[in-house]
Amino acid sequence: MTAPIRTRFAPSPTGALHLGNARTAILNWLFARRHGGAFVLRLEDTDTERGVPGGEAMIYEALDWLGLGPDEGPREGGPFGPYRQSERGALHRERARELLESGCAFRCYCAPDELEARREAAIAVGEPTGRDARCRDLPADKARRYEAAGRTPAIRLRVASGPVEFDDFLKGTLAIDGDDLGDMVLVRSDGRPTYNFAVAVDDIAMEISHVIRGVGHLSNTPKQVLLYRAFGVEPPEFVHIPTVLAPGGGKLSKRRGAAGVLDYRERGFHPDAILNYLSLLSWSSEDGEEFLSREALVERIDLDRLGAADSEVDEEKMAWLSGRHLRAEPPERLARRWAGQLDAEGLGLTDADLRRAAEVFAKRTRLVTDAPSEVEPIFRAPPLGGAAARQVLWAPEAGAALRLARAAWEETAWRPEALARTLRGAMREAGLPGRAFFPPVRVALTGQPHGPDLGEVAYALGRERTLERLDAAATGAAGEFDTSHGGHNNGSNDGSNDKETSV
Structure with a gap:
């Protein structure tokens, strides 16, 4: 009978878990999971001079964030304890x-x-x-x-x-x-x-x-x-x-790629991207695919495909993988990740708002920390009283464009594709070119001359918020702005990015 697979990760609690140690933990975890075995955490803590206060907690925090929960360890216990070498x-x-x-x-x-x-x-x-x-x-x-x-x-x-x-x-x-x-x-x-x-x-x-x-x-x-x-x-x-090297080669150091795993969490990297990337520093899938879920990694891990060459840290590739993993998240889960980054209370965002935003704007991000720059400007009340907004909204065709857009969207199924399709239909009904029709709608919704697809913007904002903004802008298009409050000046808008085929 074949003995059960048992791997171990045995760090010293001397500080934050860095990428090299994390890669070792990942391969041990993947191999144990692939073969239905046990992944053991054993702390080699007998070197008391190098130990740091809270070192064990930092190791656990990093493993938990990466989703590498041990089957046995100081916290979990198990039949082969104790799991601290000092004990x-x-x-x-x-x-x-x-x-x-x-x-x-x-x-x-x-x-x-x-x-x-x-x-x-x-x-x-x-x-x-x-x-x-x-x-x-x-x-x-x-x-x-x-x-x-x-x-x-x-x-x-x-x-x-x-x-x-x-x-x-x-x-x-x-x-x-x-x-x-x-x-x-x-x-x-x-x-x-x-x-x-x-x-x-x-x-x-x-x-x-x-x-x-x-x-x-x-x-x-x-x-x-x-x-x-x-x-x-x-x-x-x-x-x-093999060894994980700093960018450009050489030993990892504080200044050259040796950031702790939790530093990447603070910078907004997706944990599955770190797992995915570090596994590829030693191993490659048979079909050469680089974007792999943790389930795919477990299914495909094969020691026979381990390489012996050292690898350099490539944060650009890590960020690319992070974007792929963010886009693969169910919107509800991604919305929860984003919630900690956004001023949800200040902007009046509900869970439903966040879910819709995650559904359409995830493709514009690579890091969780990208969410504020992509989401908050959309939900912030548009500054309609500024010179740039007035230039667009006081155009002769603006009022008609806003009224037709509102009427078209009032009864539309609230999905990005349907909203974009309906808006193009309203443009044709108005008999206006895209450069005259779309800018007033965009400024009404976001106050900005450029940005994401208007169907996606409206979908994220939700029906009620979208229609309210169109109504407010239509009032302004009639010249009824209260300009005493000034506004956001974003420069002139010639509508060059708002073509008939691109809402």
């Missing part, structure tokens, strides 16, 4: 004791300064620095003398000379000589486990089947493989994915 000390100590009893590990009483001096001496004569066999077969009486003198031992793994071979899914079989690794420390003299020991012990205990992580961890893999073998356990599948 797993008892297991680490027990497994170290097992290696001592089996002879795979030994106690080393060498002081740090002694080890450093011998390391420098080995470098001076060109010998491997990791191998120090002084305590490998230390007589029991000498060990007792060290302990009586107050020396607390570290615990080291016995590493044999010769090649240590291991497999990576992308790079194939690799090897390093055991002498280059040396007898690596498993538990420091102060009782703290080393990174590689804790990771291997925890991955074994949590029955992790696939370790999908950045290629920067490749050097850790032979050390962890040795521990799997010492425990008599088959290693997981190791998949070391």
Whole structure:
């Protein structure tokens, strides 16, 4: 029977989740979902000096925004907990004791300064620095003398000379000589486990089947493989994915593309676009399609299609994907995203207003934060008393155009296509060219000389608001404006953008 798929994301709570870490989490989540497995969050929080207050909460906030809820983790619990490495000390100590009893590990009483001096001496004569066999077969009486003198031992793994071979899914079989690794420390003299020991012990205990992580961890893999073998356990599948680079190449930094995931949320990117984009930095679908829903990503993810080349962050492509995902949202859901960006109360916008606006104006946006510039000018009361508006509304044909538009729309089915079609019919009935007919209608509805399709504008505004604005403008077309309040001057309008075929 095939073992269940279990992947893990194991960040340190040292700050906001950046794009590189998020890409690792995404691939682990997708692969687990594809195979009906478990996606585990384990916090490697033993490095207390680098930890930041609220680091765990920031990781969860980013994962939640991306929709990558773990199946097991510090918040969720699960059968393989605890899920904070700092809370797993008892297991680490027990497994170290097992290696001592089996002879795979030994106690080393060498002081740090002694080890450093011998390391420098080995470098001076060109010998491997990791191998120090002084305590490998230390007589029991000498060990007792060290302990009586107050020396607390570290615990080291016995590493044999010769090649240590291991497999990576992308790079194939690799090897390093055991002498280059040396007898690596498993538990420091102060009782703290080393990174590689804790990771291997925890991955074994949590029955992790696939370790999908950045290629920067490749050097850790032979050390962890040795521990799997010492425990008599088959290693997981190791998949070391390429590096995410800053725009133009080079390491991600605060100034070069290393913004935290939540910074992209604040800038208005759609979370599915970040998920979509980051997955494509390592993987491509068989048909080459780049715009993929999360359901499609889960269905199509295939480790065999992972690439080995590093990739640069391209925010322009991220923004393009964000626009595609915004347009794919049901209007009701997009309206809820927009609600937090708009002055809905100040403009008197209802949920129905927002839904209609989302339905027709989503195509004009790429980021959620684009909504105010596209939506608010439409719903803001049009400044009909300004010079630019008066120039349009006092034209000889303006009054007739406004009355015919109102009459045509009063009984029209309130859909963008029907409104545009009916308005063109009213234009033909008036016997006016588009450059004379459409500008008064546009100024009446928005106060602006240019803008979106008039059928879409009217649809977003709603029947009552649209007819009220046409009535107010028709009054102005008769020369009855109260100009004492001034108005918005948007320049002259020659109607060049309002052609008969484009409402």
